[in-house]
Structure formats: structure tokens, C-alpha cells
Amino acid sequence: MITWIKGGDIIDPRLGKQKKLDILIRKGKIEKLLTAGSFRPPGSGDVKTLDASGMVVTPGLIDMHVHLREPGEEYKETIASGSMAAAAGGFTAVACMPNTNPVNDSRPVTEFMLERARKANLVRVYPVAAISKGQRGETLTEFGDLKEAGAVAVSDDGRPVTNSELMRRAIEYARFFQLPVISHCEDLSLSPEGVMHEGSISTRLGLRGIPAASEEIMVVRDILLAKLTGYPVHIAHVSTEGSVAFIRQAKEEGIRVTAETAPHYFSLDHTAVIGYDTNAKMNPPLREPKDVEAIKRGLSEGVIDVIATDHAPHSPLEKDVEFDKASFGVIGLQTALPLTLALVREGVIDLPGAIAKLSYNPAAILNIKGGVIEEDREADLAIIDLKKEYVFTKERIKSKSHNSPFIGVNMKGVAVLTMVRGRIVWESDELSPSSR
């Protein structure tokens, strides 16, 4: 059987281009890219036609930072439910962080995750293994064994490696296995009991603050460790003006560092916490308008390479409580694309650039497949309606958890179809009827 995606604008994030091409897919692979309109379907034979006229076709989006909660907290999310949310958000691959219970610090856990992902059979799931056993920051995990089991990177995300020597050795050791190292930058001793950004709003609300310096100190440390070891470090969820400045400077000096931010850091600031909305509580916290501007500049100037969601599902048990007691984190898989498209409309980045940060760049950093639309590649694709306007409602959420600060917010742009290895894993009923 052949799948024919016709009439769409193809985004090639690697070349930074947009072209009208038809795509022919056979046996899970992109067989041919053709000039639009040149394909004549054979009279006989099975051709499934997907009409992408008026839409864009992009490489399947890749989210290099999600929390799928399985094993251990299946009431918040499972690998299956998280995969469904990912597919509905246009993602064809996600990298899941190791702070599960048990922690993903050994082969059996990694293998379990991959087995669950195979059963779910939706998007590609790439486990990120812990840097230290139990994420306790004491001893290294078995990077080699974990890589063989299928881990694509190492990180103690959620619990930063406070011991600088351990972090240095982790980076050095990871080099042997060519495993990317992802760092959650936070000096915990600077933010004891902090629950939001330290500034005028924390003062107004009487909430304990997390100063920007708590992130920046560790960003600087990890930049220096990347310089010392000569091996790259990827800085997760950058949220402050200072971090952007330090990363920019490091890149200018040729230090091998890459960085990601999350859509909430360029869409919201600390005023979202007013009213004690626990869905505006995340770590790092929402910062000040000047930080939001700096993040946007960092994206536009290429200082920040990747947009990742830090999708962190929590149930009402963790969120419908006093602000102090609420867990950090928000879901993000289904809002990342429309929030990023808002940046495109704002002129911060162009569309191919946005798609690069959501696919090609994370693929390159993690050294995984995807991020391009080329003949003979596996057909991981998203068809995106840039014009679709809607209100993001609870009913749209495919994740098991609903902890989003964007519920009730007007959005523009949605993935109407997501395809992994040529197989449709998500199809919105908003796709025009003619294509079905």
C-alpha cells in the first residue's frame, strides 16, 4: 500500500526551507518526494490519499524532555497515555526522564520502559537514564549497560547533581559511550523551600523565592565542566536572562554546550502565580518579563537550540493543595506546538526554525533518528494546520493529568495528523473531510 500526502507545504528544518511537495510513503519509509501534482495514482492498487492542502507537513516533532511517570506513578501518566498525548501534539518521539519509581538507573528499568512503549505502539520512546544511582548524587550508574539497553542520554533531571566532581566524572565517562549529558541546573542550597521565582510577585504573595542565581550558578558550573572535559553538556529548561547570556558567551568561546527551554518560559511570567494557581508552579519557576524576552532572543539568535516541554503530569492529589505543598510541573505535550507557533507569528523565529527546535535539533543532540524529510528515511511526520483556532480545553487533553496553566486559553495551530514509520498514530477530526 502507498500513502500519498498531497498538496502540503513541506518544511525542511535542516535546510530552513519550505517547499510544496507530495510525499509517497511505502513500507513505513518515504519512497519519493515529488513536485506537487506530478503524481498520477495507478488505476489499480491501494493508495491512501491524505490531502494536506493548506497545511504544512513537518518531520515528526521530537520532545527531548518529558516525564512519563511509569513505572511508579501510573495514576499520573503511563507510557501509553503519555505517548497518546505526544502523538496528539504532533510528536513522534519523546525522551523520558529517569525520575520514576524505581529510578531508571539500571537495565531492567530501561528495558521495562521500552517494552511498555512497544506495547503502546504509538510514538518512539527514548529513555534517559539517571547519572547517579537512585539519583542520589553519590555514585555513577552503569552508562554502558544502560546504553546497550536503549538509553539515549543520561541526566539526574529533577534532582540536580550537586557534587561537582561527580558531574565532571559523569561527563568524562559519558564521552566513552558517546552519551549526551543533560543537566538540570539548580543550586538547591540557594532555594531552600522556594516555590516560585524570587521577585516582586513572591514578595506580594508571601511565597518563598527561588532566585535566578540558583539556576545561573549551575549553568556556569556546567559550562566550565564542558570546557574542562571537552565534551558537550546540554542545559535543560533554561528560564533566566542570565542563563541565556552565559550560554551565549560559552558558545562564542567554542565551548560545546547546547540548551533547551520550555514553552511556558516564553509564554508566561511570574504574574501567572497570582491567585496561587498551582498550575503555574514549576521548576525552574516562571520568571520576569525581562527573562521571557531574553528567552525569546535566545531562541531567535540560536543560543537556545531546542524547545522541549518538560511535560510533568500531576494529579489533583499533588496540585489541589496549598501552594507550598503542591508539586512542581505542568503538562505540555499538546500545547508546545501552538505556543511555539505563536512565536512564529510574533516574528521571533521563522517556521522552519521553530520546527528545527522541535525536531531536527533535539534529534541531533540525542543522536537519534528523525528531524528531516528525505527519501528513504522512515516516515515520521506531522501534518499541521497553522490556521486552526480553538480554545484549549480539558476535553482535548490526552494525558492522564490535567495540570496545565493553558486550559481555557485561545490557541492557533494544531497537529491534525501524526505518523510514525508511515503509520497514522493520531488523526484529529479537524482534518478536512476530503482527506479521509
Place this chain on the structure above:
Amino acid sequence: MYTFNHKDLLGIDQLSVSDINMILDTADAFLEISSRDIKKVPTLRGKSIINFFYEPSTRTKASFEMAAKRLSADTLSLSANESSMVKGETLIDTAHNLQAMNPDIIVLRHPSSGAAHFLAKHLHAGVINAGDGMHEHPSQALLDLFTIRKKKGRIKGLKVAIIGDIAHSRVAGSDIRALKKMGAEVTVSGPPTMIPADVESLGTQVVLDPARALKNKDVIMMLRIQLERQSGILFPSLREYSNFFGLNKELLKGAKKDVIIMHPGPINRGVEIAWDVADGPFSVILDQVSNGVAIRMALLYLLIGGG
């Protein structure tokens, strides 16, 4: 036609100048009741008020209870260690259970900022914030305004210094807002480790040195040093705190001759305020306590619908 139209009192921000004047005027009327031989009026007969205190409190809890009783309401006081909180019940479940008993007002004291807002969102009953974390303690600020108005005849245009642990003080949080709203000028003072980030955004100025801060002020408010904050990180010792930031007679020499000295209590004698200053001629600390009952009577009355 003015009406007092609030279900809850969560913080000063929600109140207009007219609301505050209404509360102070109503308290004036109720002050007289407390000096009667029979200190009770039937105003709130048949109404139920629950005092729910997740933190230890003597003054505020007693004050609300006294206020409710003088208005003939039925009262029930719960504290965290005798509630199901110790059995692991969440605040939201506790709230739903209390709501099921259909009280008219719940007075909440809680260690988490925003706890009263959280409760108010989930309850039909009115909620009075009797102190939430480091955020606000609005009835304290109202009784402070009331005390200042009684002593000085006005609030507008007065100069007030608040000295001490501003960062962790919900009293400061409410007093700064209330004083600014009523047209006073507010200066905060204390060790830099206890001045919150960007406190100027609340409309106050910062003068770290207490000796300079209290110059030409009509009112000095001293804040309690919470002894549990003696970690050695915010300030090295009580002795040093007292030497440099405590209010004593020597420091007072630089103040206006008709200054009044306030303190929300409980006071640490010899730490933030010297003995003889707390009991001295400028102190209105005990007036604050008496006025507190009247303010809380006014609040209960107005919130239940007397306005």
C-alpha cells in the same frame, strides 16, 4: 449607596478605601459594647463561626472567639493538633467536611501563603484570613489602622516605620498595603537578609538603619523576631539583633516626641523591643489588643451581612 459586599476577607488588596472606613467606623460602634457591664448583643444569634488554627495563636484566636461571643454567635475552635490534619487529612477534605456542617464563617490561620484563598475557592461559607504563611494578616492591619486613627485622629499623611523581619512577616504584608491604601507613607527597616525582594513594588521605601528609619515618624511598628528563625543564616545571634535592630530608649531619642509604638505581639522582650519601651509612655501595644476585638466584631458583622 455604599454597601460592604464581600463574602471573604482574604487580604487587604480586595478592600477599597470605603470598605476600610466602613470597617473602622463599625468597630468604633462595637468598641463601646466591650466596655459595658453586660458585654453581649444578640446581633449574630444563630450564626456559627469556626476558628480553624493550623498554627499556634493566643491573641488572634482569643480575639476572634471573644468577638464572636460578644455578638452571640456560636463558636467552635479547632487547632491542627486536635484536628484530622494529624491523621493525614488534606486541607481540601477538611474544608469539605467543615462545609458540610454549614458554618457561616471560617476563620483560618495556616502556615501556607494562599491557604485562605484556597479554602475560599472551595467553600460557600465566608473565610477570614487570620494569617496565611508569609502573606497577609488583614485583621491585624485593620486593628492597627483603627489604633492609629484613634491615637492620631487620621491615617492619611502619617509617616510610619516598620522595623524587623519584613520578609517573613504577614503582619508587615498587610500593614504596608493597608497604610499605603489609606494614604500613609511607609518605610521598612531591618537587616538586609530580612528585607524581601523588590519590596519597593509594594509602595514602600527601604531605610536599613533603624535609627534613620524612625526619624520624623509618627508611628513605629516593631515586628516580632521569630525565634525559630535563629538558624544563624539570617542574623548571627539574638544578642547582635537586639544591639543593632532592637528598639530601646537610646534609639527612641531620635524619634518624634508624639510617636506611638506598636507591636503585633507576642513580644520578645529584650530582643526586638526593650522592656521599658514596651511598657513605656509611647507604647500602644495593649490598645491594639483591645481594639482587635472590636475590629473582629466589625468584620464578622459586616461579612455575615450586616453591612
